[in-house]
Amino acid sequence: MKNNVKYASLLLIMIVLISTLTACGKNNGGTLTFGTNAEFPPFEFETDNGLIDQYDGIDIAIAKMIAEESDMTTAIVNMDFESLLDALQNDQVDAVIAGMTVSDQRLEQADFSIPYYTATQVMIVKEDSDVFRASDMKDKKICVIEGYTGESCVIGMGYPYESYESGTDAVMELINGNCDVVVIDSATAKKYVHDNAGLKIVEDSEAFESEEYAIAVKKGNTELLDKINTIIEARIEDGTIADFGIKYTNAGE
DSSP: OHHHHHHHHHHHHHHHHHHHHHHHSTTOSOEEEEEEOSEETTTEEEOTTOSBTTEESHHHHHHHHHHHHTTOEEEEEEOOGGGHHHHHHTTSOSEEOSSOBOOHHHHTTEEEOOOOEEEEEEEEEETTOOOOSGGGGTTSOEEEETTSHHHHHHHHHTOOOEEESSHHHHHHHHHTTSOSEEEEEHHHHHHHHHHSTTEEEEOOTTTOOEEEEOOEEETTOHHHHHHHHHHHHHHHHTTHHHHHHHHHHTTTO
16 A cells, blocks of 8 residues: 555656646747738748748747747748738738838837848849939839838839739749839849849939838837847847848848
8 A cells, every 4th residue: 555655746746847848848838929921032032941841031030039049939920012901900910020111100000129130222233223312213124022121112102013912923024024123122122133244233312311120029019029128228238139141131141
């Protein structure tokens, strides 16, 4: 009888220890789901060997970092850029990280973290193009990506344009001679020009102001927002996020 009691007590202790160790382990805090639009290299793109499933890029690395430092696993939901904030409001995702620029209009739909990246718009053209500044686009066929800042800039200039769902589609139109210029974010432009011979980047700092990318969370979700801000602030300070930018922007060079 005593041996049975001792055995039962030992078994109970072992169960408690295992439970305690499991509770202290990583990724025991649930899943943090990020919405993105994986058509925006080097920030997010699809690949055969992704950092999270088939997804990789600067934003994916940041998303994984935030989840891991929160003792959570990371899930990525890929969707159209224009659907991301609706998905956030409908609780389909916990946060949005998609090279998304903070604007007054978007601030009405979501709360945003502190910025983690500063970019500007540029123009991708063929190497023999006579586009040297934004005003040279006036009589050109312009391609933009639907919902991106480049579209807003071209609208503000009053120029006609064609919009596409992805940067790849817009750049292919340029390569195939169906448009003269693509207006897009600087880091993404660098990636496309690197990957496609015969293209170059044209900058115009007087026409395009800098913009800041941040992570969106549902309005009022201060707990998640504070957690994200704390992690981003620390990783900007120690250079981790800058390292992500260097790694993915210079990939393949």
